[in-house]
Amino acid sequence: MPAKKTRKNIRAGRKGKPARKPAKVRRRKPARKVSPRIQKAAPAPVPEERLTKEQLIERAKKPGLEAMRLHPFYRGKIEVVAKCCIRDLSDFAIWYTPGVAEPCKDIAAHPEKVWEHTIKGNTIAVVSDGTRVLGLGDIGPEAAMPVMEGKGLIFKYLGGVDAVPICLGTKDPDQIIQAVKWLQPSFGGFNLEDIAKPKCFRILDTLRRECHVPVWHDDQQGTAAVTVAGLVNALKVVGKAIDQVKLVLNGAGAANIRIAHLCLQAGVKGENMLICDSKGALHAGRTELAQTEPEKWALVHLTNPQGFTGVLPEALRGADVLISLSKSGPDVIHKDWVAGMAEGSVVFVCANPVPEIWPWEAKEAGARVVATGRSDFPNQVNNSMGFPGIFRGTLDVRARTITDEMCLEAALELARCAEDRGLRDDYLLPTMDDWEVFPREAAAVGMKAIEQGVAGITNVTRSDLLRMAEKTIRRARGEIKLLQKEGIIKMP
Template sequence: MTLLRDPLLNKGTAFTEQERAALGLRGLLPPCVLTMQDQAERVLINLRNLPSDLEKYVALNALHDRNEALFFRVVCDNIDEIQPLIYTPTVGLACQKYGLIFQRPRGMFISSRDRGQIAELLKNWPYPAKLIVVTDGERILGLGDLGANGMGIPVGKLSLYSACAGVHPEQCLPIVLDVGTNNEELLRDPYYLGLRERRLAGEAYDSFVDEFMQAARKTFPGVLIQFEDFANHSAFKLLHKYRDEACVFNDDIQGTAAVALAGLFSALRVNGSKLRDQRILFLGAGEAATGIADLVVSAMMAEGASEAEALGRNWLVDSRGLVVKGRAGLSGHKLRYAHDHGQIADFLAAIETLKPTAIIGVAAVGGAFTPDVLKAMAKLNAHPIVFALSNPTSKAECSAEDAYRYTEGRALFACGSPYDPVTLGGRTFVPRQGNNSYIFPGVGLGVIASRSRLVTDEMFMAAAHSLADCVGKDDLDQGSLYPALPRIREVSARIAAAVAQVAYQRGLAEGPAPNDVMGLIRSQMYEPHY
């Protein structure tokens, strides 16, 4: 019975007659022995008969809880169909409904009431974690403060680490730091599973997170820690505090930056221009926008631009309008992109004034790229670059159909949520997500395989170039700025090798570089089978 209850060991009806006899399973299973392929086909039949994506999410979560190998086999073999169900956009709704759909705990919940005991709590985890994805639930996707309900995000991210890059699920640990919530609806919700109190702030919050960081690194030496869906004020502070002393990164800042930069590299192959010559206008001025802008500036400088020139080609628009020098109340991460210019109140006016070649939406303001915005970009550019990267779908700046229709099919488009192909004027466009799942799994695998002490911006630059190199002419001809998702394990392996090479070259890895870095990467990739 222990075997049947352990998702890492359970094979269900695929246990052979010999295994059933040897392991005390006879009579505990129906007599028919099925192959993994039989089981996977049955899962898909049942899944496709369910009426809603949320019910499909729950069914996949239940499979994950009882048979991990089969779960990951289904995900790997049907990544286009399953990824939107286990991660964006469905995971956003799952987090909102978390208290209602909760069945079995996965990962660890560490609350502010556990202060002083976090090291003891972490020892309860039964596996030697090499990778932690941690959130405090304050800024889940574009949905805001969901508190402990945010556990769906680290669970989903780690599922993609295993499915997309082959990081063994036994090495993965999802964690929620439950420091309370300021979401009034959750505080009143009888089914909310987190602390029913206001969020920790200030020194109490900082010391709690620091206790977690020290305890995690002591309990799991060399562990890679990914910060996920922290609010801006915490995200920048934590990354700045720990990045030079611990193996950490923030996917919302650095992963988003790399996937967006890769998309820009692909788009520029179509219009034949250089990155250093682009003028980029961001809708949003938070961790995603400034993270992308920082990496773009570095890439422009690598093409020969001075830092001042590169900075001057990146502009931000936030809820108060264009970010400019002299505006009161600018926070630290925005100051670098506060240029000398008059105040402009709205996004369309900023486009008409600054004449950008690219607009990148990361503000989670649904529909913000209006028909007038798209037409203005098409008037200014033969091939306007339009990235609507916010998710879930309800927060997308525009749909793929609108992006193509209002630019007369000339937009170089990437999205944060999945969209079906669009046929316009006899041509079919295949938009692809600028999803961080193209980047973070490979980065994590490369860091783990090389046992790097730190995660650097140079690694994310290498990841962006590797991802862009995976985009072929056939992809570009159909409007796709990213490779097909079924190639994700190949893409992740190439990114991991590039990241590991940086670690070895910079002396961050443990031990000398192997003769065959790609061989090292592939040898560590988990393959779900019995």
């Protein structure tokens, strides 16, 4: 019988063959876009509250009261959570014996495979001996644990980095160095935390030189990176060139010593820099420093060639910038000292819990831009804007160290993030709410590591690193939110 005519077989042509189904057109997935630079406007100015010291101290007590309630409630801030599937108990033959023997043999034959088969590639240790914890001093390793856990939580939420607190039962710098070296097989890097000076300098320098994974001291390097980012933008606000300004550093502890070095690297000229400790300016006549505090003595040879021997009030006369990390205020720095600075001066007073001078007093005295270490004043200089992104980028390229140039690159990228939103007297740096900052820092740090030849992974672009960091950080933040939503992390 002849085939019945239908629309389909008429279109098919002769012999009454049914028409072929039209081929499906495969639509290519659009290329994933790289996040653009932050274009959000800077937050609206917030009027400064003129609170007394007593009111500020009372406000500062509130987080501590909540901490005493919530720390026992959660019994720790971080925990181990599985990241592999467990379909049923037979999967343990893959994740443990006998199957696990195969990746073990692979690593034994090719040690670099440890980065692929294990957690090492995204896991660091936060190491402390508890000798300089916040403003509490030498409180011991057990008492330091809550701080190290908190650091680990920030690493995870802002950088997607798994961080394990390691509080050591020794104060001996040689034993600390040896302990970190022994732990290298298990960790992709180390964050040194709350270790007293001067031993913190030798510990960092030795481990940076002798370890094959990155070692970082946030009290030094993290503070320096974020401070320099703020300085770069402050000078843009006041319209001054970094290689022309006179800069005074008040305090010569671990943070300011590293800040001094990074400022020099960023373009501040040594002849324009003065560093003051409790005895006055560092100068060549203080020869005792060569034996007692070699880190200060090293800066003598890099700064103050004119041999200024005065104290802080004299050093500030005509200065463009003050960066102070000394002791808690107020009244450590006086209004008349600030009044004697150059027009359009920049004042960073970062002591905690109270800055060396109230911000409004510094402004009344003539300062154009003021920054502090507090979140309740504009222009907070906070390490948390640095270390999560810096370590993210370091791990993503398997860098074997974190160079000073990588720190500076992070500082400049952090500064650009704020500049993209619009700089003002009261807006120099992004805040932790601006999570897009951290992937950008990570990409900048990773590319600098590749450029300097310290990266183990080199066949990636800036866009690749940006996407990798965004994916990892989004996952970490989403995981925490999901656990809260499902009630696994209980709300207090």
